[in-house]
Amino acid sequence: MLSSNIKVRFAPSPTGYLHIGGARTALFNWLFARHNKGIFLLRIEDTDQQRSTEEATQAILDSMKWLGLDWDEGPNFQSQRLSIYKQHAEKLVALGKAFYDTDEEGRKAIRFKMQDGATEINDLVHGTITFDASLIEDFVILKADGFPTYNFACVVDDAEMEITHIIRGDDHISNTPKQIALYNAFGFKMPEFAHIPMILGEDGSRLSKRHGATSVTEYRDKGYLPHALVNFLALLGWSPGNDQEIISIQEMIEKFTLKRVNKTSAQFNNTKLDWMNGQYIKNTPVEHLTTEVKVFFEKAGIDLTKISAAWLSSLVTLYHERFKTFQDLLNQTRFFFTDTIEYDQAAVDKFLKKEGIGELLKEVHSAISLIENFDKKHLEDSLRALTTRVGVGFSKLAQPMRVAITGKSISAGIFETMELLGKERTLYSLDYSTKHLCEKSETIKSTAL
């Protein structure tokens, strides 16, 4: 399978969940590896003893798996390679390229001696970037606790693990001259660098918790499809070169090149993600969706023990083009699963508290209680006939019925909804509404009498 010697890595630090910026970096590395039939390595950079946690590591692995970003090597943990870094740091000291340094607090660390001069980065997406090395201070490579610093561990590992292309966020551009200096000090083979643009929050500032959902797991829990998220993320900073928006993973792999990665940071846009997720849902077969819905609903506490697979499948079919996420579907269909309907007050006021509505709903009740086969067709025949008989437009009947039965003024087709709800529940809701919600008409009627 491996026909190239290309090797890349994704190296997150386990100080929090995998956020979408990190996921996008992982994705580009993965895509690059798959496109070139190279190796994708996962390395956990847990050198910050204070902030690294095992839960974070697990969350990162789970997120990667969920997204389908499988790795060929690793995960490697830097915390398990301490002696390697120590050896390398001491080697640099022996070479006179690093030195022991004690700060005011008495902590003894090893610092790297920066050489003056110009450092050039030949970046695959930015082109040549030049730094003045004299502006960079001698930096710590081995901390007093024996742990390496990021810039040092990164270089030692990338060299030892034979990483050929370093694809990472462009917030690392300013680290690169330090790392290049380290590569040169060791005489390591220089890898290629590709700094990809960052993903910003919807207000254009750096992504943080105040932007709402920023972690991959949150999107999973809100009922997004992993492929939709991947597709959306891929288009943030990369494009296939044509007008295509919906791209399969296979096609992404075929078309992915660093050449088509742009330099400008991108603002995350939930609205477009929602649209894209909706597209993926529409393109996913009902059977598959039903399986996912079942899992999602159960996790959300919906009791499906008395619900048949066929019924759930019908529900998904009815809502197939109407929901954007599983959470969205749950919000829209909750009334199917509860004994007491939550009535939207505005909808009740607008459609039920009007003169004659109570009477009308009673007519509906008696008309459909006669129906033997309680399905869409019979319901429609019966109710269309009713409106003709009473002499009102169908929409004048549909809205009050909708509110009475679903609690809201918005729903899927009313006949299909009634059919799925079943005769008993439909009649009950109608009855309940006429008795408790259509007060105004009742009041008017009683005063008239």
Place this chain on the structure above:
RNA sequence: GCCCCCAUCGUCUAGUGGCCCAGGAUGUCAGGUUCUCAGCCUGAAGACAGGGGUUCAAAUCCCCUUGGGGGUACCA
């Protein structure tokens, strides 16, 4: 402060000197379909940050300004 990166519709982007009085998507608005909403279909509005150059010709090249982002840690 200093260093570095970036700059096309609100947002994601196409565009690598003439094919662009700038194309697509999303969102918005209008119309159509319709039992509501969504969906779908049709249409509209909407951008080359500003200023200088270079060139017969610039969104595309150069410079300056402005704006945004990143770095400047014994965080990664």
